[in-house]
Amino acid sequence: MKGSIKYIMTVFFGVLATVILMGQASTDAEDMVIAEIKSMFVEEATLVPKVDQFIILMDQSGSMYLKDHGQEEAKARKAKRIVYALNERIPELGYTGAIQVFTPDKTIIGPREYDRSMFRETINNLPEEGRIFGNRTPLGDAILRLDRVVDLSEGETAVIIVSDGVGNMGKDALKAAEKMHEKYTGTSFYTISLADEEQGMTTLKGISSLSDGMYVDGRSLTGDQTAVDKFAGAVFYDVELQETEAVAMMEEAAAFETITLETVYFAFDSFDLKPEGKMALDRSIELLKNRPELTVVIQGYTDQIGTPQYNRKLSEWRADAVYSYFLSKGISAYRLHTIGYGETRLLTTDMSQEGRRLNRRAEIPLVCNEKVQLAYCIVWPGSPAS
Numbered sequence: 001m002k003g004s005i006k007y008i009m010t011v012f013f014g015v016l017a018t019v020i021l022m023g024q025a026s027t028d029a030e031d032m033v034i035a036e037i038k039s040m041f042v043e044e045a046t047l048v049p050k051v052d053q054f055i056i057l058m059d060q061s062g063s064m065y066l067k068d069h070g071q072e073e074a075k076a077r078k079a080k081r082i083v084y085a086l087n088e089r090i091p092e093l094g095y096t097g098a099i100q101v102f103t104p105d106k107t108i109i110g111p112r113e114y115d116r117s118m119f120r121e122t123i124n125n126l127p128e129e130g131r132i133f134g135n136r137t138p139l140g141d142a143i144l145r146l147d148r149v150v151d152l153s154e155g156e157t158a159v160i161i162v163s164d165g166v167g168n169m170g171k172d173a174l175k176a177a178e179k180m181h182e183k184y185t186g187t188s189f190y191t192i193s194l195a196d197e198e199q200g201m202t203t204l205k206g207i208s209s210l211s212d213g214m215y216v217d218g219r220s221l222t223g224d225q226t227a228v229d230k231f232a233g234a235v236f237y238d239v240e241l242q243e244t245e246a247v248a249m250m251e252e253a254a255a256f257e258t259i260t261l262e263t264v265y266f267a268f269d270s271f272d273l274k275p276e277g278k279m280a281l282d283r284s285i286e287l288l289k290n291r292p293e294l295t296v297v298i299q300g301y302t303d304q305i306g307t308p309q310y311n312r313k314l315s316e317w318r319a320d321a322v323y324s325y326f327l328s329k330g331i332s333a334y335r336l337h338t339i340g341y342g343e344t345r346l347l348t349t350d351m352s353q354e355g356r357r358l359n360r361r362a363e364i365p366l367v368c369n370e371k372v373q374l375a376y377c378i379v380w381p382g383s384p385a386s
Contacts, residue, residue, distance in 0.1 A: 033116075034091045037239070039309070044242040051188075051236065052155030053096035053111065055146055056083060058126070059163035060101045061137035064194070065130045075194040077128040079162045082192060082221045082228075084123045086160075089225075089232040092116060099123070100149050102142040111150045139163060139203075140171030143180055152184035158235050161207065162192045162218070165200025177207040189213040190235055192221065226307045239344075261287065261296065261364035264322065265357060268305070271317040273325060281322060284364065285329045295335040298322045299363045302343050303356035316340030318362045 038045040064076040083099075098110025099122060109122040139161075146152065146159060167173040177189055188211040191204040208215040214234050221227050233239075261284035264277035273281070288294060300319030302311040319338035326336055348355045 046240045048238045049093040051158045054158040056099045056160045058101045062132040063166045065132050080126045085228050087119050136169045137166045138170035139167035139173040140176035143176040157187045160190045165195040165203040174206045181210045191215050192218045194218045263363045266360045271321045296364050298338045300340040303359040304343050312342035315342045322362045
């Protein structure tokens, strides 16, 4: 009897320890996600939720169990992998979340406070195979039933629709979304498209255009963490930047004397100086040689393509390229300082070819002189002022 009790107690405490460790692991994972996002920015960053609640509406009708464009993988399986990857990149910021599927119409988790590990388990249990014939698609009806899942009149709501856009029974999907958006103005629609027909794409694009939402081809999210991160940021959070003391000092210094040197532009995913960039820098070098009391802060930037973390490094490499060119032309190292802003300070949010070109740049907007007592701007180790 005593042996049995001892065995039961051993099992009990073993299970308890496992639960505690799993909870700690979940907390650590959350801390890592938020910390990783914050680390991508030069300034101090705070993550602020864009929405109060979200619903992921997943299409499980017959067409989703068909092969995607003749590939071996069914659309339902691809949708599951996309939603799983998205779940891994959502920071836990107190959202109320839910996952709703159709058909059959069913809430598989929520509404409840978003917990990544619990949503992960639910997503893992989503089916990858199902009935094809006779399993029709009431996409419009599913949209009209969303207010039965969560109270859409409360706060800001993101509705993420994962579907191929085929609606072959019930209410028209676009009209249903229009009705819901008119009724609940705080609701935005985001569509992850697995459409293989033009009509499905048109429907999903139309739904996402009703609000400040977004349409994205689901195939672009498959296996691409950069694209998943972009989508997660667009839906779930904003990044508020609080400038560090050093950056604030730089901007304050502009009140003394601001001499703007030439801006140079870079090719996509490159930090090589173009010939025209070197010509622009030569004009700046001539000024610096005539004004030996000046030191410069070289600032690198990127466009929006790529992860924030990679873009930050790329912007630093661009600033370093200008730094190295100045050195090669006889400007002393103690007069030069570099900083990379990545994609955090865009000149334009225009995603056209020209808009992106303008963001791929290195600027020298601030030149400091002896009137401005900035430690990193005037007193460098080995400089005459030190």
